[in-house]
Each structure stands twice: as structure tokens, then as C-alpha cells.
Amino acid sequence: MTRWANAVPDRAEQQELKRKAIIREAARIFSRRGCHGATLDDVADRLGVSKAALYRYVRNKNDLLFACHEEAMEIADRTLTEGERSGRTGLEKIRIGMSAYLAEMIGELGVPVLILEENALQGEEAERIYALRDAYERRLRALVEQGIADGSILPMNPKLAVFMLLGAIHWVTKWYNPDGAWRAGEVAEALMELVTRALAAQPPAALGSAIHRGAAPAGTEP
Amino acid sequence: MTRWANAVPDRAEQQELKRKAIIREAARIFSRRGCHGATLDDVADRLGVSKAALYRYVRNKNDLLFACHEEAMEIADRTLTEGERSGRTGLEKIRIGMSAYLAEMIGELGVPVLILEENALQGEEAERIYALRDAYERRLRALVEQGIADGSILPMNPKLAVFMLLGAIHWVTKWYNPDGAWRAGEVAEALMELVTRALAAQPPAALGSAIHRGAAPAGTEP
DNA sequence: AATTTTGGTTACTGGTCGGTCACTTTTGCG
DNA sequence: CGCAAAAGTGACCGACCAGTAACCAAAATT
Numbered sequence: 001m002t003r004w005a006n007a008v009p010d011r012a013e014q015q016e017l018k019r020k021a022i023i024r025e026a027a028r029i030f031s032r033r034g035c036h037g038a039t040l041d042d043v044a045d046r047l048g049v050s051k052a053a054l055y056r057y058v059r060n061k062n063d064l065l066f067a068c069h070e071e072a073m074e075i076a077d078r079t080l081t082e083g084e085r086s087g088r089t090g091l092e093k094i095r096i097g098m099s100a101y102l103a104e105m106i107g108e109l110g111v112p113v114l115i116l117e118e119n120a121l122q123g124e125e126a127e128r129i130y131a132l133r134d135a136y137e138r139r140l141r142a143l144v145e146q147g148i149a150d151g152s153i154l155p156m157n158p159k160l161a162v163f164m165l166l167g168a169i170h171w172v173t174k175w176y177n178p179d180g181a182w183r184a185g186e187v188a189e190a191l192m193e194l195v196t197r198a199l200a201a202q203p204p205a206a207l208g209s210a211i212h213r214g215a216a217p218a219g220t221e222p
Numbered sequence: 223m224t225r226w227a228n229a230v231p232d233r234a235e236q237q238e239l240k241r242k243a244i245i246r247e248a249a250r251i252f253s254r255r256g257c258h259g260a261t262l263d264d265v266a267d268r269l270g271v272s273k274a275a276l277y278r279y280v281r282n283k284n285d286l287l288f289a290c291h292e293e294a295m296e297i298a299d300r301t302l303t304e305g306e307r308s309g310r311t312g313l314e315k316i317r318i319g320m321s322a323y324l325a326e327m328i329g330e331l332g333v334p335v336l337i338l339e340e341n342a343l344q345g346e347e348a349e350r351i352y353a354l355r356d357a358y359e360r361r362l363r364a365l366v367e368q369g370i371a372d373g374s375i376l377p378m379n380p381k382l383a384v385f386m387l388l389g390a391i392h393w394v395t396k397w398y399n400p401d402g403a404w405r406a407g408e409v410a411e412a413l414m415e416l417v418t419r420a421l422a423a424q425p426p427a428a429l430g431s432a433i434h435r436g437a438a439p440a441g442t443e444p
Numbered sequence: 445a446a447t448t449t450t451g452g453t454t455a456c457t458g459g460t461c462g463g464t465c466a467c468t469t470t471t472g473c474g
Numbered sequence: 475c476g477c478a479a480a481a482g483t484g485a486c487c488g489a490c491c492a493g494t495a496a497c498c499a500a501a502a503t504t
Contacts, residue, residue, distance in 0.1 A: 011472085011480085034339050036258035039461060052464080053482050061462065116338060116396070117256050154427075156416065156434045160409075164417055167393025168386045174338070175385050187382075194378065195386055198420035205376075212378045233450085233502090240451095261491060274494080275452055283492065 019057040019067075022047065024109060027068040031173055035065060035120035066125035069118065073132040076101050080139055090147025091200055094140065094165070099192040102169055106176050107184025116170060137162055144199070153199045161199055168195045186211055241279040241289075244269065246331060249290040253395055257287060257342035288347035291340065295354040298323050302361055312369025313422055316362065316387070321414040324391055328398050329406025338392060359384055366421070375421045383421055390417045408433055 025046050029038045040061060044051040058064045083097020121129055140162045147153030153161075168191060176187060190209035197203045207213070247268050251260045262283060266273040280286045305319020343351055362384045369375030375383075390413065398409060412431035419425045429435070 015480095032341060034256050034258050034342060036256050037342060040463090041461075049481095050483055051462085052484080055463075056481065119254060120256055120259060154419075154429065156429050157412065157436070160412055160416060160433055163393065163397050164390045164413060167391070167396075168389040168417075170393060171385065171389025174389075190379065190382055191386060194382060194420050195390075195417075196420075197425075198416050198418075200425075203419075203422075203425055207376065207378050211382055214379070237450095262493090263491075271451095272453055273492085274454080277493075278451065 015057070022054060022057050023064065023067045023071060026064050027071075027109070030065065030068060030117075035117045040064075062122055062125055065121055066129065069121065069129045070132070072105065073129065073136065075104050076136050077132075079104060080136070084143070089150050089152035090143045090145070091152035091196055094143050094147070094199075095192045095196045097143075098140075098165065098169060099188045102172060102191065103185045103188035106172060106178065106187065116173070137166070140165065147199065151201055154201045156199070164198065165195060182211060237279070244276060244279050245286065245289045245293060248286050249293075249331070252287065252290060252339075257339045262286075284344055284347055287343055288351065291343065291351045292354070294327065295351065295358065297326050298358050299354075301326060302358070306365070311372050311374035312365045312367070313374035313418055316365050316369070316421070317414045317418045319365075320362075320387065320391060321410045324394060324413065325407045325410035328394060328400065328409065338395070359388070362387065369421065373423055376423045378421070386420065387417060404433060 022043065026038075026043045029042050029046065032038075033042070040051050040054055043064075044054055054064075058067070079100035080093075080097040082100055083093045083095070087093030087096045118126070118129060118133065141158040144153060144156075144158040144161050148155050148158075172187065172191065176182075176184075178184070186209065190207075190211035193207055193209050194212070197207075244265065248260075248265045251264050251268065254260075255264070262273045262276055265286075266276055276286075280289070301322035302315075302319040304322055305315045305317070309315030309318045340348070340351060340355070363380040366375060366378075366380040366383050370377050370380075394409065394413065398404075398406075400406070408431065412429075412433035415429055415431050416434070419429075
């Protein structure tokens with residue numbers, strides 16, 4: 001064993017880092033061009049390597065697509081747990097959790113990562129992602145029910161409410177421009193503040209986010 | 223010229239009918255499998271003809287995709303005009319117009335038709351669809367501003383509001399199951415009632431749609 | 445009945461893309 | 475240095491798919 005063990009990025013660590021970079025870039029391209037429309041050559045070119053090099057980090061295209069979805073779901077789960085911890089009412093938990101999810105997806109990951117088009121996944125990988133997604137939706141529905149019980153959310157159909165929330169969130173990948181004037185965190189906060197108003201039993205009299213108060217509408221056309 | 227001219231479907235009319243059928247089926251398949259993932263053989267098989275036969279009604283795949291989007295935008299424009307006529311406030315116009323759009327898309331067209339993945343379109347056709355879509359979004363934004371002016375909508379960023387509305391609407395194609403218990407019109411009404419609550423200056427104390435009042439949650443998983 | 449027009453079929457082609465293979469280059473290490 | 479393992483390359487293969495061509499059948503027209 002050498003001295004400075006783990007002081008400098010170690011072999012397996014670098015490997016994992018490169019794998020992450022591939023996944024991130026792939027997600028970006030899958031998102032823009034569609035899962036089938038994007039080619040592995042595109043991904044490789046973007047990273048400045050040859051397509052064959054990708055196969056040292058990923059078994060095949062389906063596996064890569066799976067990894068993209070898996071990372072997205074990991075973020076979704078983690079942020080929702082944060083929301084459940086820090087929110088007081090069911091509504092707050094949803095707003096905080098989903099806002100953090102959205103901010104991380106379009107912010108730190110640099111770009112809208114793709115969640116649409118799950119149907120492009122095949123085989124066992126598809127089943128695993130479906131299971132994760134269903135579990136996430138169940139958690140959200142439970143929070144809606146909790147919110148109805150604690151009086152923060154108006155009585156409504158939880159399934160429909162969750163579908164509406166997810167639609168508003170996922171659609172962001174279609175119009176958000178990371179080079180525009182809106183920062184990711186602002187967009188996430190403003191959008192969730194707005195959309196949770198649809199659920200709120202007593203909606204606030206006004207919207208507080210900077211974007212709603214009249215920030216310049218940036219060039220955000222897709 | 224024969225008697226009964228136009229009494230029986232005439233040649234050009236039948237041609238147009240078949241073209242519509244192709245477009246509808248294509249939209250269905252594009253929607254499910256993604257624009258690039260769907261093949262023209264799929265569409266042809268579904269219609270019980272050979273792929274080559276399609277080319278008598280459609281110039282190429284891009285043209286077919288264009289036709290799908292064009293029809294969707296035609297419906298969007300028409301229904302929004304209806305909404306503008308029959309609604310009193312800005313908010314009502316949005317709710318009525320978009321509800322009719324949604325109902326027609328997932329109801330009469332039988333199936334979620336695809337609006338996502340515009341980026342799959344290429345060439346001049348893409349520009350034309352972008353123009354239609356932008357015009358539609360501008361109309362919606364104008365209605366939001368009108369609603370803010372007439373007091374039906376809370377002051378907010380119109381761009382963000384429209385993006386949220388569109389997200390909630392378009393996402394329906396991901397989860398709505400035409401064979402489920404929810405009728406298309408009910409879903410459209412309930413969803414728009416819910417989502418417009420996010421904009422409303424004075425939201426109603428309760429939601430009136432059947433689905434919100436506790437209809438059985440159908441098997442609507444994608 | 446003869447003929448043109450229309451709607452359709454089967455078979456094929458050319459290009460694209462996922463995936464592999466044989467080979468070279470780089471890198472960590474004793 | 476010497477060398478083995480890891481990382482990466484370019485060429486290639488096979489499958490798939492949009493689009494075409496040659497050909498056939500059934501109408502409509504005359």
C-alpha cells in the first residue's frame with residue numbers, strides 16, 4: 001500500500017468519475033435528441049473520445065440509458081426525503097422536495113436530464129426503473145393525502161394531483177435554457193411555488209418568488 | 223358529371239380520409255415509441271398495408287411527423303378560439319380552451335397524440351411548427367395577462383404560468399389510458415380545474431369535478 | 445371491351461448505427 | 475528501465491430502416 005492512499009484520485013475513483021461524465025453527457029443528448037435519435041457517436045464526440053471507448057464504462061446503450069434514469073431517480077428519492085424532513089405540512093414537503101429535485105436536475109447537472117421516454121428502455125432495466133418511478137409516485141401521493149389530512153391541501157384526487165405536478169416539473173426540460181437569465185434555483189422555486197398553489201387549501205394572496213415579481217423574461221424558448 | 227355527385231364519398235375525399243387515418247395512427251405510434259424509435263413499417267402494419275403504400279399519401283417520414291404536429295396545432299388553435307369566445311374572464315378562457323383541446327386530443331383522437339419531441343422535425347417543416355407553437359403560447363400568455371388585468375388571475379410571470387399549464391397538459395399523454403375508467407372529457411375537465419387553481423386570484427373552496435370528488439382511480443399507469 | 449388511372453405489393457438499396465475486434469498508446473509500479 | 479495492465483483507436487460487421495423501383499390488380503373512363 002502506498003502512502004497518500006486516496007489522497008490523489010485513485011484508479012477506480014477516476015473510472016467512476018469518467019463513467020459519471022459519460023452518463024451526464026448522454027443524458028443531455030438523449031434529452032435533446034430523444035433516446036432513439038441520439039447516437040453513441042454523438043456522446044463520444046462530445047466527450048472527445050471514440051465510440052469504442054465508451055464500452056469500457058458502459059455495457060451497451062440500454063445500460064447507459066438505464067444509468068441516466070437511475071441517477072435521476074436517485075436524486076428524486078433523496079430530495080424528496082429532504083423535503084419530508086424539513087417540511088411541516090404535506091404541502092410543504094412536496095414543495096420543498098420537488099423544488100430541490102428540479103433545481104438539482106437543471107442546475108448542478110447543468111442541463112435538463114431526460115426522464116421522458118422511459119418506454120425506450122428495454123428488458124429487466126425497464127422493470128427496475130418502472131419500479132423506482134412507481135415508488136416515487138406513491139410517495140408523492142401519500143404526501144398529498146397527508147396534506148389533505150393535515151389541512152394544507154384541499155380534498156382532491158391524489159393521483160391526478162401528482163400527475164399534474166410531475167407534468168409541470170418534467171416539462172421544464174423542454175423550455176429551460178441554462179444560458180438564459182433565469183437561474184436554476186429560481187426557476188425551481190418559482191415553478192413549485194406556483195404549481196403547489198393548485199393544491200393549497202389556503203393559497204397565499206401573492207407569489208413571492210423573484211421571477212413572479214417581474215424578473216426579465218429571459219430567452220428561454222426551446 | 224354523374225348524378226349524386228358528392229352523395230357518395232368521392233375519390234379525393236376518400237384519399238383525404240385515408241391520409242387522416244395514417245396521420246392518426248402515426249401520431250399514436252410516434253407518441254408511444256418516440257419519433258425516431260417508431261418505424262414506418264410499424265405504422266403500415268397497424269393499418270394492414272405495406273410500408274410502400276404510405277408513400278402514396280405522405281412524402282416521407284418528416285412530412286408525416288409534420289402533419290401530426292400540424293393537426294395538433296390546428297386543434298389547439300381552434301379550441302382556444304372557442305375558449306376565448308365562451309369564457310368571460312382570462313382565467314375562464316384558458317380553462318375552457320385548454321380543456322377542450324385536451325379532451326379532443328385524448329378523446330376523439332382516441333389516444334394521446336404526440337406533441338413532445340418537436341426537435342425530431344427537420345428543415346422548413348420544423349420552422350413552420352415552431353412558428354405555430356410560438357403563436358399559440360403567445361395567445362396563452364396574452365390570456366394570462368388579460369386575466370391579471372381583469373382580476374381573475376393573481377399577478378405572476380405569464381411565461382412561467384404558461385409553461386406550467388402546458389407541462390401539465392402534455393404530460394397527460396404519458397399516463398392517460400383510454401381503456402381506463404376515466405373518460406377523456408372528465409380527465410380534461412378535472413385536470414384543468416385543478417391546474418387553473420394555481421393561477422386563480424380567488425380559488426374555489428372545493429373542486430367540483432367527479433374525479434376529484436372521489437371517483438375510482440383507474441388503472442392509468444403508463 | 446379496351447385502356448388509363450389509382451392503390452397497392454414484393455423485393456431491393458444505401459446509409460446509419462450499435463456493437464466487436466485486433467491493435468496501439470498510455471500509465472502506474474517494482 | 476521494463477513491463478503489465480488499463481485506456482483508447484480505427485476498421486469493420488450485421489441489423490435495421492427510410493425510401494425506391496418494378497410490377498400487379500382493381501377500379502373508373504371511354
